[in-house]
Amino acid sequence: xxxxxxxxxxxxxxxxxxxxxxxxxxxxxxxxxxxxxxxxxxxxxxxxxxxxxxxxxxxxxxxxxxxxxxxxxxxxxxxxxxxxxxxxxxxxxxxxxxxxxxxxxxxxxxxxxxxxxx
Amino acid sequence: xxxxxxxxxxxxxxxxxxxxxxxxxxxxxxxxxxxxxxxxxxxxxxxxxxxxxxxxxxxxxxxxxxxxxxxxxxxxxxxxxxxxxxxxxxxxxxxxxxxxxxxxxxxxxxxxx
Numbered sequence: 001x002x003x004x005x006x007x008x009x010x011x012x013x014x015x016x017x018x019x020x021x022x023x024x025x026x027x028x029x030x031x032x033x034x035x036x037x038x039x040x041x042x043x044x045x046x047x048x049x050x051x052x053x054x055x056x057x058x059x060x061x062x063x064x065x066x067x068x069x070x071x072x073x074x075x076x077x078x079x080x081x082x083x084x085x086x087x088x089x090x091x092x093x094x095x096x097x098x099x100x101x102x103x104x105x106x107x108x109x110x111x112x113x114x115x116x117x118x
Numbered sequence: 119x120x121x122x123x124x125x126x127x128x129x130x131x132x133x134x135x136x137x138x139x140x141x142x143x144x145x146x147x148x149x150x151x152x153x154x155x156x157x158x159x160x161x162x163x164x165x166x167x168x169x170x171x172x173x174x175x176x177x178x179x180x181x182x183x184x185x186x187x188x189x190x191x192x193x194x195x196x197x198x199x200x201x202x203x204x205x206x207x208x209x210x211x212x213x214x215x216x217x218x219x220x221x222x223x224x225x226x227x228x229x230x231x
Contacts, residue, residue, distance in 0.1 A: 034220075036168075043225040044160070044168060044211055049218065058218035061119065094167060102215070104158050104173035111167060 001025035001107045003095050008112030015085050019112055021078040021095030029053075029073035032098040034105060035080050037091040045091075048080065049098070085116045120145050120214045122223035130231040131202045139226045141195040141212035147175075148192055149216065156215040159188055159197045162225075163208040171210075172197065204230060 007019040021033070035047040048069040049058045057069050068081040078095050092111035099106045121144040131137045147157045155175040162168040170179040172188035175195070185200040199206060207230060212223040 036222075043209070044162070044213075044222045046213070046220040046222055049220070060219045060221075099173070104170045104179065104215075105160070105168070105213075106170065106179075108167040108169070 001097065003097060003107055003109035005093065005095055005109045005112035008093065008114045010115045010117060011085055012118050013086060013116055015116070016081070016083040017085065017114060019080040019082070019093055019095075019114070021080075021109055023076050023078065023095075023097060026097065028071075028076040031100065032102055033069075033071065033078045034096045034098055035067075035069060035078075036094045036096055036105070036108075037089075038094070038111070039088070039091045047093075050078070082114070085114075087116050090114060090116045119219055120147075120216060120221050122212055122214055122221050124210075124212060124223040124226050127224065127226055129226055129228045131199075131206075131228055132231050133204055134201050137199045137202050137206075137228065139197045139210050139212075139228075141190075141197070141223050143193045143195075143214055143216075145216070146192045147195075147214050147216045155191065155195075157188070157190065157195050158213045158215060159186075160211045160213060160222075161206075161208050162211065163205075166208075168211065202228075 002024045034049045050069045054071045066084045070079045094111045095109045096105040097107045123142045125140045159172040160168040176188045209225040
């Protein structure tokens with residue numbers, strides 16, 4: 001199983017960015033997915049969850065209304081659309097595959113660094 | 119939201135000795151409907167992505183050595199390492215899955231004395 005994030009980079013405050021996570025080695029459409037981030041040198045922050053069908057999503061309060069999780073099961077790809085970016089959104093963003101029973105974050109990507117700075 | 123705390127935040131350990139980390143939740147993680155306690159433990163080794171150790175309170179994930187164990191109830195939980203090995207260094211996080219938004223604890227950094 002491999003998860004490969006892309007789309008990170010430098011963005012100005014107030015800007016937008018879309019992260020992608022391509023999943024291989026499993027039937028992507030069978031599994032829920034999540035995004036987790038980590039500010040450099042700090043702890044993990046859970047961001048968002050999406051069901052296998054993509055019909056239901058949940059968010060951390062501090063990103064609700066600014067970030068949108070989505071997926072394209074035909075492309076085995078998870079997305080995180082981020083808008084209204086702030087300096088404190090600077091972090092490595094990890095996608096993670098959820099276990100079949102929504103029981104744990106089973107596989108993680110290597111992370112995509114997003115830097116919000118002017 | 120569920121607030122997770124961990125103690126200690128830093129834990130120097132001696133190889134071969136036991137170690138334990140505590141995690142506390144602001145609300146109970148016990149689901150009376152299914153009898154499960156939705157508390158997981160993750161380890162992030164230096165320079166790596168996190169990996170699951172323990173899920174649903176006490177189930178060891180595949181490939182996790184049996185020196186790791188999880189216990190607790192309600193709002194108080196413990197991760198125990200029966201005999202620490204050098205490869206166990208890193209930051210340990212508890213995470214609750216009782217309700218969305220899921221939340222992590224602040225992490226406990228474990229290193230060798």
